[in-house]
Amino acid sequence: MSGKPQKAQKPQKPQKSQKPPKGSTQDRHDEQQTGRTGQDRPDRPREERTTAVRLNVFRTYKLFIGGAFPRSESGRVYQVTDTAGDWLANAPRASRKDARDAVVAARKAFPRWSGATAYNRGQILYRVAEMLQGRREQFAAEVAAAEGLPPGTAAARVDAAVDRWVWYAGWSDKVAQIAGAANPVAGPYFNLSTPEPTGVVAVLAPPESSLLGLVSVLAPVIATGNTAVVVAAEPAPLPALSLGEVLATSDVPGGVVNVLSGRTAELAGPLAAHQDVNAIDLTGAGPDPALARELEKAAAENLKRVFRPRAEDWTAGQSTDRLLAFLETKTVWHPMGV
Amino acid sequence: MPQTASAFADVAASDAALRRFLHGLPGVDAVGLQARAAALATRSIKTTAKAYAIDLAISMVDLTTLEGADTAGKVRSLCAKGRVPDPADRSTPRVAAVCVYPDMVPVARQALAGTEIKVASVATAFPSGRAALPVRLADTRDAVAAGADEIDMVIDRGAFLSGRYLQVHDEIRAVKAECARPGGEPDAHLKVIFENGELATYDNIRRASWLAMLAGADFIKTSTGKVAVNATLPGTLLMLEAVRDFHAATGTRVGVKPAGGIRTTKDAIRYLVLVNETLGADWLSPDRFRFGASSLLNDLLMQRQKLSSGRYSGPDYVTVD
Amino acid sequence: MTEQPTATTTPTTTATPITPAGPRSAPGPLPGFAYAPAPESRDLAEIAPSYGLYIGGEFREAHNGKSFTTLDPSSEEPLSEVAYGGAEDVDAAVRAARDAFPAWAGLPGAERAKYLFRIARIIQERSRELAVLETRDNGKPIRESRDTDLPLVAAHFFYYAGWADKLAHAGFGTDPKPLGVAGQVIPWNFPLLMLAWKVAPALACGNTVVLKPAETTPLSALFFADICRQAGLPAGVVNIVTGDGTTGAHLVAHPGVDKIAFTGSTAVGKEIARTVAGTGKRLTLELGGKGANIVFDDAPLDQAVEGIVGGIFFNQGQVCCAGSRLLVQESVQEELLAALKRRLTTLRVGDPLDKNTDIGAINSAEQLARIASLTEAGEAEGAERWSVPCELPSDGYWFAPTLFTGVSQAHRIAQEEIFGPVLSVLTFRTPEEAVAKANNTPYGLSAGIWTEKGSRILWMADRLRAGVVWANTFNRFDPASPFGGYQESGFGREGGRHGLEAYLDVR
Missing domain, CATH: 3.40.309.10 (Aldehyde Dehydrogenase; Chain A, domain 2)
Structure with missing residues (x-):
């Protein structure tokens, strides 16, 4: 099993007190203080780390907006650590302007994505699952580091995420058949209700499940033709940022999914208040009820559809709830006569 | 030149031109048309308005007998009824016309002498129209010569349904020519019957309306009374709308005659409401609107008696003819 | 073309008139067809001089004794004095609805259905009376209240009555549960129809309701209370609290309410959404439009x-x-x-x-x-x-x-x-x-x-x-056709299978 975080090989951590406060923006010199080097990053195969004959190439994690990979326009980053507090990467700390750009990109992508045939969306989303599968090892390592899971469990989460993505991909051309209706009205009218995507959906990904949780909240949103602005799990954004790279290589048009990393509280506010966002999934604000309430209030300004936080077991079976939550029902009438 | 011709000079220049014109008319949404007719049918016509409407309706009746079993006696008694619809109340208006087959025109002419009640005759191999054009024209000529004031012709529905619009148009004009009388005598007026029940669609009814009006019809008429579907409120409303549009385009006022199946005062008043709300007062006259009916008259008379006496009348208090 | 008298150049001439015949001429040239007045009788709806709040199956005075006047907007004639519900009254109504909830939710769906069928039938029986009432309190033409509002009201109860024992087949799980007490605030444009849109699905799904009719059109809701009484509906299942926007705000903010359904202006809808934020109350809104x-x-x-x-x-x-x-x-x-x-x-x-x-x-x-x-x-x-x-x-x-x-x-x-x-x-x-x-x-x-x-x-x-x-x-x-908007026209659908979702605990 490659990609396993080599905790045992790491030097003993100095004292806890020396650990940088979680989430603080720190200087890279911290690495030396904690004795960590890039060798320990989960995306490096073990051999590389043990041979030490060559220095690994680091990957710079970037935002994913409109199909491109910008750094935050603010130039800010924050340190991402594993559950033990060890440095993993400097993730972009997106600003409200990045959030705004992401909404613009999502809005721009909406007509084409929502206008694509459901079959086409299903094909593209299935392609995402294929790409995810191909990067299984990388994601397993990232998830293990992010969530402090044993390697087998982390891999199982990645597998579940792939399977969940496949499940939702298959829904794209079926949801109208379970959520739509032919309505038998009392008159000479053809009357059909069909579900349509709500529009641009802001998604606050759950902090506790960096990939499976993310997939569980993102895939249902876009499967039906919405476009999304995702705020990655604040403490564990790396799988989300990597997912951006998967999406970019999976025929998903730019802007359909936009991934932001940073402070959930900082990004969620502007998204909840944004007049061109149609719906918001507050799952990521779940641990902070006061924040969730403020966001729901802000969302009222343009009557966003709000998916409230609730207790979730991401490993449990999937349901259509999230798929159906970001749909509008359009009912079309036409007379029948000669 | 008549304005009809100048406004639509090229319309009947060829079969293709006529087809283009008729198919370029706005479509008719059946459900919307029916809904409008049904909404107007809920108008509540009471007291003075009802009295007005009943007398108006009586004066618009083309009292009709079109049976194989018609005899001179039957036609004479119908004419007598038309002259004095209610012997008990001489203030009752007379009917507009008596409508008979061509061979009965002389009988009716004689029976109605001295009144202004018109003699209307169906012609053109009524009701099917399935005879050669010379036969249909001879039929018309015969009725006109016998003194018919009005000719109710049928169009060739077969030709219409197979798209031979120019043929239908030219045949109407040929019949119209037969309605002319020499020597300063007034021409017979031409009512053109579409047989809406056979045209089947509202789009066809609108096209037939324009076709007939372009060809010179004085009246357009829904039906012969001889098929399953005769006058309907929506079909008549549509014809009234066509008349309205034709008038707006040409200045020519064409009359409308629903026929067949109109039996009650309530029905008749509903038609008058359609006329009132579509064409207005100018068409609320026997000059421009007629009912082709036979049993309607007695119901109108009973309702009229009810209004004047306050009591409901019964069939024994009106005459059977 | 043969010159015909029918085709002339002046718009006023036309086919030679066929002169009307008769012993006297046809009715005189009236300016059109002057329809005589055809008023529906006011007496069909007997309006009492005053009405109380309908709480727990009984009419009662407002706690603070206040009342307000409802008018006939076509004449500004006062129709009745109606109790003005305050916070205490809203609280009493919510408690009555809460008390009635377990038994109502616990009824077999088929039994709930029969209550709704009864209500539908009684509405049909009394539709002429209700149409007159609605027209008087609202100002809408009797043709519309008679031919549109009332038939749709009865149809809505009929439609949802049939769902009450079929909820397991509605696509919301095999054993969908009601939410509890529904607070419903409705507008004045279709007073009884909006009541039907709110009450029928709520009751079918096993909820109990507190309904706040619009300030200017409270009467048909109060007549509906009498229909509930005639139908033998258990006390507290439907409660009507009349009043104004403040009364509605009390209802929306009441902690004992599990669900808010509102039809009205977008501005008020937003205010309600803010009030409800963070409370977990379910919310559906049917708001403005510019179609x-x-x-x-x-x-x-x-x-x-x-x-x-x-x-x-x-x-x-x-x-x-x-x-x-x-x-x-x-x-x-x-x-x-x-x-x-x-x-x-x-x-x-x-x-x-x-x-x-x-x-x-x-x-x-x-x-x-x-x-x-x-x-x-x-x-x-x-x-x-x-x-x-x-x-x-x-x-x-x-x-x-x-x-x-x-x-x-x-x-x-x-x-x-x-x-x-x-x-x-x-x-x-x-x-x-x-x-x-x-x-x-x-x-x-x-x-x-x-x-x-x-x-x-x-x-x-x-x-x-x-x-x-x-x-x-x-x-x-x-009633079978879902209705509701995108964006600031609100969320949730009323009517059809979709309309059940607003009153079931679906997620």
Whole structure:
């Protein structure tokens, strides 16, 4: 099993007190203080780390907006650590302007994505699952580091995420058949209700499940033709940022999914208040009820559809709830006569 | 030149031109048309308005007998009824016309002498129209010569349904020519019957309306009374709308005659409401609107008696003819 | 062409008149067909001098003893004194609903269904009375309350009655549960119909309700309380608390309420959404609209004219889904507007109880003032105003059917909901432009398409961001058909299978 975080090989951590406060923006010199080097990053195969004959190439994690990979326009980053507090990467700390750009990109992508045939969306989303599968090892390592899971469990989460993505991909051309209706009205009218995507959906990904949780909240949103602005799990954004790279290589048009990393509280506010966002999934604000309430209030300004936080077991079976939550029902009438 | 011709000079220049014109008319949404007719049918016509409407309706009746079993006696008694619809109340208006087959025109002419009640005759191999054009024209000529004031012709529905619009148009004009009388005598007026029940669609009814009006019809008429579907409120409303549009385009006022199946005062008043709300007062006259009916008259008379006496009348208090 | 007397150059001459015959001439040349007054009898609805709140199966005075007057808006004549519900009354009603909830939710669905069927039948039996009542309290023409509101009210109860024992098949899980106590706040434009839209699905799903009718139209809800009594509905299942916006705010904020359903203005809807935020209360909102009625040059014109008229003048335009923006293709604009104006002059404005009235009274002085102010803004902004020449009664609240031409997207009358008999006419050149203009609004409730070309209808319907799209028709309603908006027109659907979701614990 490659990609396993080599905790045992790491030097003993100095004292806890020396650990940088979680989430603080720190200087890279911290690495030396904690004795960590890039060798320990989960995306490096073990051999590389043990041979030490060559220095690994680091990957710079970037935002994913409109199909491109910008750094935050603010130039800010924050340190991402594993559950033990060890440095993993400097993730972009997106600003409200990045959030705004992401909404613009999502809005721009909406007509084409929502206008694509459901079959086409299903094909593209299935392609995402294929790409995810191909990067299984990388994601397993990232998830293990992010969530402090044993390697087998982390891999199982990645597998579940792939399977969940496949499940939702298959829904794209079926949801109208379970959520739509032919309505038998009392008159000479053809009357059909069909579900349509709500529009641009802001998604606050759950902090506790960096990939499976993310997939569980993102895939249902876009499967039906919405476009999304995702705020990655604040403490564990790396799988989300990597997912951006998967999406970019999976025929998903730019802007359909936009991934932001940073402070959930900082990004969620502007998204909840944004007049061109149609719906918001507050799952990521779940641990902070006061924040969730403020966001729901802000969302009222343009009557966003709000998916409230609730207790979730991401490993449990999937349901259509999230798929159906970001749909509008359009009912079309036409007379029948000669 | 008549304005009809100048406004639509090229319309009947060829079969293709006529087809283009008729198919370029706005479509008719059946459900919307029916809904409008049904909404107007809920108008509540009471007291003075009802009295007005009943007398108006009586004066618009083309009292009709079109049976194989018609005899001179039957036609004479119908004419007598038309002259004095209610012997008990001489203030009752007379009917507009008596409508008979061509061979009965002389009988009716004689029976109605001295009144202004018109003699209307169906012609053109009524009701099917399935005879050669010379036969249909001879039929018309015969009725006109016998003194018919009005000719109710049928169009060739077969030709219409197979798209031979120019043929239908030219045949109407040929019949119209037969309605002319020499020597300063007034021409017979031409009512053109579409047989809406056979045209089947509202789009066809609108096209037939324009076709007939372009060809010179004085009246357009829904039906012969001889098929399953005769006058309907929506079909008549549509014809009234066509008349309205034709008038707006040409200045020519064409009359409308629903026929067949109109039996009650309530029905008749509903038609008058359609006329009132579509064409207005100018068409609320026997000059421009007629009912082709036979049993309607007695119901109108009973309702009229009810209004004047306050009591409901019964069939024994009106005459059977 | 043979010269015929039928074809002349002056519009006034015509086919030679066939002179009317008869012992006396046909009825004199009246100015049209003057319909005599045909008023429905006021006595059909016996309105008591005062009404209490309906809480726990009984009528009671307001806790603070306050009351308010409800008027006939067509005459400003007071109809009744109605109890003004305060916080204590709302609390009592919510407690009554809570007490009634377990037993009601616990009833087998088939039994709940029978109560609703009973209610539906009683509404049918009393529909003439209720139609008169509704017309008196609201000002709408009796033709509409009789032919539209009441049949739809009864049908709505019938439809949802049938769901009560079939919820397991509705697609919301095999054993869907009710939410609890539903607080429902409804508007004045369709008082009894909006009650039906709220109460019928709530009860079918096993919820109990506290309903707050609109301040200006409380009476039909109170008559409905009597229908519940006749139906033998258990006490507390339906509670009616009359009052104003403050009463509604108490209900929305009450911690004992599990679900809020509101129909009304977008501004109030937003306020409710803010109030409910963080409480976990379920919320559905049916709010304002600025519906575009789009007419192409190949439309069935006569029916389009009817659809435009019905779209904006039905219920004096006081309809959230009204087709208040007419988008007409430039190539047919002149012809359509001429036909529309001609048709509007035949509208009969006046006594709402007269069976021949097409346009009744505006519901309140406040609403009339709002309509007047927005139409003044329309004129001030340079749009051209045309109102139907008609005599308006001197008492009561009246507004002549009005249309504005030369309206652009930037005008207030193209953006703001007027909620009155005022149509803004805009033009477009291409289908793309029509879609862009139609969608250029924060609302998204209704839209209309008029064209004889089927593929264009489907193309348009697909692109219009509106919850209800009427193609070659407008303002059709049916209990089986989901209704509700996109964006700031609210969320949730009422009607059909979809309408159950608002009253079930689906997630």
